[in-house]
Amino acid sequence: MTTLTLIWIVLPFMVGFIIYLLPKGDRYLALMGAVASALYVIPLFVQQTPINLQLLDNFGVTLVLDPLAGFFILTNALVTAAVIIYCWRSDRTAFFYAQVILLHGSVNAAFACSDFISLYVALEVISIATFLLIAYPRSDRSIWIGLRYLFVSNVAMLFYLIGAVLVYKATHSFTFSGLRVSPPEAIALIFLGLLAKGGIFISGLWLPLTHAESESPVSALMSGVVVKAGVLPLLRCALLIEEIDPIVRIFGVSTALLGVSFAVFEKDTKRLLAFSTVSQMGFILAAPAVGGFYALTHGLVKASLFLTVSKLPSRNFKELQQQSIPTNIWINLVIAGFSISGFPMLAGFGAKILTLKNVFSWQDVGMNVAAVGTTIAFAKFIFLPHQSAVEAQPAKSKTDFWVAIAILLGGLFVANIVYYEAYSLENVVKPLVTIAIGWLAYWLILRRSVVNLPVIFEEFDNLIGVMGLILVLLFWMAVS
Amino acid sequence: MKIISMDVMSSGVIAYFVVIAARQGVFTPILGDTPRTNYADPVPQAVILTAIVIGFSIQALMLVGAIKLARNNPTLEIHEIEKSDLV
Numbered sequence: 001m002t003t004l005t006l007i008w009i010v011l012p013f014m015v016g017f018i019i020y021l022l023p024k025g026d027r028y029l030a031l032m033g034a035v036a037s038a039l040y041v042i043p044l045f046v047q048q049t050p051i052n053l054q055l056l057d058n059f060g061v062t063l064v065l066d067p068l069a070g071f072f073i074l075t076n077a078l079v080t081a082a083v084i085i086y087c088w089r090s091d092r093t094a095f096f097y098a099q100v101i102l103l104h105g106s107v108n109a110a111f112a113c114s115d116f117i118s119l120y121v122a123l124e125v126i127s128i129a130t131f132l133l134i135a136y137p138r139s140d141r142s143i144w145i146g147l148r149y150l151f152v153s154n155v156a157m158l159f160y161l162i163g164a165v166l167v168y169k170a171t172h173s174f175t176f177s178g179l180r181v182s183p184p185e186a187i188a189l190i191f192l193g194l195l196a197k198g199g200i201f202i203s204g205l206w207l208p209l210t211h212a213e214s215e216s217p218v219s220a221l222m223s224g225v226v227v228k229a230g231v232l233p234l235l236r237c238a239l240l241i242e243e244i245d246p247i248v249r250i251f252g253v254s255t256a257l258l259g260v261s262f263a264v265f266e267k268d269t270k271r272l273l274a275f276s277t278v279s280q281m282g283f284i285l286a287a288p289a290v291g292g293f294y295a296l297t298h299g300l301v302k303a304s305l306f307l308t309v310s311k312l313p314s315r316n317f318k319e320l321q322q323q324s325i326p327t328n329i330w331i332n333l334v335i336a337g338f339s340i341s342g343f344p345m346l347a348g349f350g351a352k353i354l355t356l357k358n359v360f361s362w363q364d365v366g367m368n369v370a371a372v373g374t375t376i377a378f379a380k381f382i383f384l385p386h387q388s389a390v391e392a393q394p395a396k397s398k399t400d401f402w403v404a405i406a407i408l409l410g411g412l413f414v415a416n417i418v419y420y421e422a423y424s425l426e427n428v429v430k431p432l433v434t435i436a437i438g439w440l441a442y443w444l445i446l447r448r449s450v451v452n453l454p455v456i457f458e459e460f461d462n463l464i465g466v467m468g469l470i471l472v473l474l475f476w477m478a479v480s
Numbered sequence: 481m482k483i484i485s486m487d488v489m490s491s492g493v494i495a496y497f498v499v500i501a502a503r504q505g506v507f508t509p510i511l512g513d514t515p516r517t518n519y520a521d522p523v524p525q526a527v528i529l530t531a532i533v534i535g536f537s538i539q540a541l542m543l544v545g546a547i548k549l550a551r552n553n554p555t556l557e558i559h560e561i562e563k564s565d566l567v
Binding site: 117120121124127128131135138140143144146147150151154155158161162164165168169174 | 489541
């Protein structure tokens with residue numbers, strides 16, 4: 001199993017470089033890399049025992065692979081495969097596919113490693129690969145979005161690095177468990193880095209613009225898996241050390257509320273999805289023990305939504321309400337929207353029940369409000385007018401799209417089985433009531449209201465400034 | 481300007497790593513003829529080497545991006561560039 005793990009870590013990088021050498025086979029190679037890591041996950045779930053690897057002596061790289069990481073890795077594999085298939089017939093060059101598979105590999109590495117320095121390296125590789133993907137169209141706008149992303153994440157990672165050396169100073173090792181005895185400023189600095197990377201709370205407000213403005217496949221990748229690279233280490237720390245657990249939970253609830261309150265008033269489809277990502281990260285953090293399953297369902301839903309939205313004629317909800325969209329695309333939106341709102345029969349239902357069961361009582365109110373907010377936000381998608389329109393697009397580009405969507409949504413149905421105990425009467429009724437409240441609120445109030453929320457927090461200067469404020473906040477939370 | 485300031489930040493972090501490494505002594509941890517105890521700690525130094533390389537490559541990448549942007553926005557003022565993104 002040890003050799004298998006090592007091969008699995010290295011494989012995507014190897015594939016990435018081979019793609020440069022053999023640009024003809026780019027798509028096949030990239031797809032193979034993604035499928036390989038999907039297959040690798042199976043023994044993880046079968047064994048159920050975590051694998052701990054300590055490479056290169058005491059100060060070397062440590063890897064931990066357990067079912068929690070397994071969920072994240074599976075998400076990564078499925079989303080990457082879907083994105084590659086989605087781009088199958090587009091005229092993207094081998095460079096694009098190489099970056100996708102390198103990104104896949106580095107995200108895998110970030111999920112697997114359990115010491116601060118390997119994590120740092122993995123996260124930085126992610127930043128670079130993501131920047132190259134965002135800037136792939138080479139337009140001014142995309143370059144600026146990419147620069148902004150790179151800058152924010154690099155500054156966050158510098159803070160993180162200071163935190164990492166403080167941990168080393170206290171314990172003479174870089175492992176996650178060293179955080180227990182390290183001073184509060186170390187916790188604050190490391191968490192700031194991870195929170196900014198994971199797009200959580202106010203320090204994560206770089207995310208909506210970045211995710212909304214990049215190309216659809218890239219946003220699907222970013223929303224589906226890249227943000228989770230910052231989230232999984234937070235979950236791990238929270239599970240390892242009890243003192244950190246409440247901090248992570250508080251951030252979970254506040255992120256869920258913040259993201260959802262922006263999403264409800266959003267008028268642009270992609271921005272709505274991006275804000276919803278922010279809030280869903282909150283759901284994952286709110287219950288660290290079961291976050292993995294939620295991450296899987298969210299990754300599948302969000303990737304399929306981003307890919308579907310790219311097929312809509314417009315990005316503005318106002319315009320979309322005037323004209324009707326093809327029924328088959330609408331059905332996608334409905335399935336994904338239902339899953340994320342927690343409708344029974346889909347994986348989102350089980351995930352939501354599991355999360356809400358594992359939260360503390362003080363979190364309960366916040367999480368339920370956030371759940372209602374999610375349904376309100378996605379009611380916008382579900383109630384779009386639709387008709388079986390004439391097929392204007394050529395058929396060949398459509399098959400790729402449908403295969404990609406089928407992987408993601410099929411995954412939702414299959415994952416539904418994982419937590420079948422959720423189907424009790426009480427559990428089924430509750431999300432239905434939540435959805436009903438959400439839709440009612442949507443029809444009564446929000447359909448007509450026009451609220452413009454300030455975007456001032458998303459301005460570049462403020463992003464960096466807010467990071468400092470969060471740092472102070474985190475410090476006092478860690479001290480108390 | 482911001483890219484340069486980020487560079488300054490990362491230099492600060494690197495310097496901090498070196499200071500931590502030199503807490504117990506400043507001698508190179510190589511076995512020699514004269515026995516010593518106050519060796520510098522090699523681990524943070526090894527780690528920061530990786531960080532320097534990564535920081536350097538990111539720096540280069542960002543400057544390339546800035547050059548590209550400068551073609552259409554010669555002043556490189558963030559407010560001007562961002563105006564179209566945040567409506």
